[in-house]
Amino acid sequence: MVYLEESEHIEVIIVRRQFNVTGTCIPEEDYMVDITEKLTQIKALVDNKAYFAINRGRQYGKTTTLHLLENFLNDYIVISISFEGLGTEGFSDVEIFCQSFLKQIYKALRFTNVSQTYRENWLNENIKTFSNLSDHITEMCENEKLVLMIDEVDKASNHRIFLDFLSKLRDKYLARRIKKDFTFHSIILVGVYDIRNLKLKMVQEGLHTPTATETTTYNSPWNIATDFNVDMSFSPVEIQSMLIQYENDHQTKMNIEKIAQEIYNYTSGYPVLVSRICKYIDERLEKDWTTGGVRRAVKLVLKNESPLFDTLIKNLTSNPDLSDLLYQVLMSGKKRPFNIHNPLINLCYRYDYVKDANGTLKVSNKIFEVCLMDYFTDKLIDAENKKEPHINVDESGIITGNQFNMQHCMEKFSNHLQKYHHTKDEKFIEREGRLLLLTFLSPILNGQGFVYIESQSTDGKQTDVIVNYLNQQFIIELKIWDGPKKHEKAYKQLLGYMERFDLKEGYLLTFDSRKTKKLSQNWVDFEDGKRIFDVVV
Numbered sequence: 001m002v003y004l005e006e007s008e009h010i011e012v013i014i015v016r017r018q019f020n021v022t023g024t025c026i027p028e029e030d031y032m033v034d035i036t037e038k039l040t041q042i043k044a045l046v047d048n049k050a051y052f053a054i055n056r057g058r059q060y061g062k063t064t065t066l067h068l069l070e071n072f073l074n075d076y077i078v079i080s081i082s083f084e085g086l087g088t089e090g091f092s093d094v095e096i097f098c099q100s101f102l103k104q105i106y107k108a109l110r111f112t113n114v115s116q117t118y119r120e121n122w123l124n125e126n127i128k129t130f131s132n133l134s135d136h137i138t139e140m141c142e143n144e145k146l147v148l149m150i151d152e153v154d155k156a157s158n159h160r161i162f163l164d165f166l167s168k169l170r171d172k173y174l175a176r177r178i179k180k181d182f183t184f185h186s187i188i189l190v191g192v193y194d195i196r197n198l199k200l201k202m203v204q205e206g207l208h209t210p211t212a213t214e215t216t217t218y219n220s221p222w223n224i225a226t227d228f229n230v231d232m233s234f235s236p237v238e239i240q241s242m243l244i245q246y247e248n249d250h251q252t253k254m255n256i257e258k259i260a261q262e263i264y265n266y267t268s269g270y271p272v273l274v275s276r277i278c279k280y281i282d283e284r285l286e287k288d289w290t291t292g293g294v295r296r297a298v299k300l301v302l303k304n305e306s307p308l309f310d311t312l313i314k315n316l317t318s319n320p321d322l323s324d325l326l327y328q329v330l331m332s333g334k335k336r337p338f339n340i341h342n343p344l345i346n347l348c349y350r351y352d353y354v355k356d357a358n359g360t361l362k363v364s365n366k367i368f369e370v371c372l373m374d375y376f377t378d379k380l381i382d383a384e385n386k387k388e389p390h391i392n393v394d395e396s397g398i399i400t401g402n403q404f405n406m407q408h409c410m411e412k413f414s415n416h417l418q419k420y421h422h423t424k425d426e427k428f429i430e431r432e433g434r435l436l437l438l439t440f441l442s443p444i445l446n447g448q449g450f451v452y453i454e455s456q457s458t459d460g461k462q463t464d465v466i467v468n469y470l471n472q473q474f475i476i477e478l479k480i481w482d483g484p485k486k487h488e489k490a491y492k493q494l495l496g497y498m499e500r501f502d503l504k505e506g507y508l509l510t511f512d513s514r515k516t517k518k519l520s521q522n523w524v525d526f527e528d529g530k531r532i533f534d535v536v537v
């Protein structure tokens with residue numbers, strides 16, 4: 001709250017906090033998650049003199065974390081710089097790089113409590129080589145505990161000079177350990193890519209030619225780095241900490257624990273996605289802090305342009321192998337082990353597109369799932385229209401006003417299969433049933449709803465598809481026919497999911513490849529007023 005005095009009265013200006021999705025978050029101006037536990041874990045690494053890298057996807061709160069960490073490390077002199085502004089020229093020559101680096105340190109020290117003399121001593125026009133720079137760092141660090149934080153190191157990843165700079169810092173780190181040098185107490189490098197793989201990346205891209213003394217493993221100039229195992233995503237409890245701040249200001253009477261969990265269910269704690277959902281509820285959905293409001297906000301997140309989604313689509317179109325991997329995992333339902341040593345899986349993981357789900361590769365959050373499904377489904381529809389332009393989706397009667405009739409939709413889908421795919425073998429329909437359903441649903445939902453895949457059984461024979469349309473939600477369990485007992489078991493599983501989602505109705509879609517199959521569409525009633533629409537195709 002700011003007070004301005006004008007003549008004989010005081011004008012009160014209330015600074016309203018907001019949910020920030022565009023830059024560094026400031027506690028006084030923005031609603032923020034309490035990440036004290038994360039900062040404590042990072043400080044423990046610094047206290048242990050570790051050199052490490054924080055590698056996470058775009059808009060993952062890395063810069064905000066650095067900003068908060070800078071104030072949290074009050075026992076140290078923190079030098080926080082960024083390579084974003086150096087440009088190509090900054091890496092064109094060793095002398096230019098050294099002078100640019102020293103000037104960045106000089107500027108950063110302005111916001112610390114060091115003396116002006118010490119600050120100015122960092123500037124030295126005689127520093128023209130990395131050997132000169134090394135000696136200068138030794139002199140400046142001898143009696144000080146300096147923590148160097150470098151943001152946006154990806155901007156330097158295609159420059160050989162940066163590789164040599166890291167090698168020099170590594171050499172000084174190793175010499176310090178045997179008490180033969182002075183250097184930075186701790187160094188933190190921040191970016192998307194794993195800096196430890198930088199030399200291999202440069203070799204693969206033709207930016208570095210290995211010397212005769214280098215091994216075929218291309219040892220990283222940052223192989224001294226300590227593993228960074230701090231979970232940067234927001235847990236449901238941490239999301240609650242931000243909602244509590246908001247609730248104290250607005251008194252909406254929301255169920256904070258329930259809303260935090262619902263936001264987490266869609267985002268898996270991806271920071272910018274958490275903030276975007278909250279921002280849309282606050283500013284565009286009339287503060288509808290309900291589970292339905294969260295789903296409406298998710299739809300807005302998906303409909304609006306975002307640097308995060310732009311980068312995702314760009315990476316899909318520019319890297320066919322990456323696109324194919326995500327298609328296999330999400331659309332085809334193929335189980336892939338989470339092997340971090342596979343370069344493609346490692347790349348997906350660094351982008352935060354996938355996660356390790358008990359040893360199996362899985363898309364990292366539901367919002368990414370929907371975005372990817374929309375992308376792949378549109379491509380499938382385009383390909384299908386080119387191959388069979390006569391295929392049309394009969395949408396009549398499925399949507400009336402703002403109400404989605406899922407029973408009618410399932411009936412229409414069954415007819416759609418018989419009309420347009422009857423010539424295909426039954427095994428194809430069984431195998432590709434999920435894709436056929438998704439391509440059928442996509443034009444019907446048409447921006448007013450979205451679909452995501454909730455789970456998949458270990459035998460790969462069933463999937464739960466969740467359909468959201470405005471404030472309505474439906475569960476469709478997809479199953480391959482495997483006998484009456486398994487069909488009865490599917491009822492119980494679906495009833496369990498209905499209980500979890502607090503729904504009275506569910507939909508069971510079974511693909512039956514038997515020659516003696518019998519098509520059916522009927523409601524099956526259960527206790528407590530629950531019922532399942534059972535469709536066999």
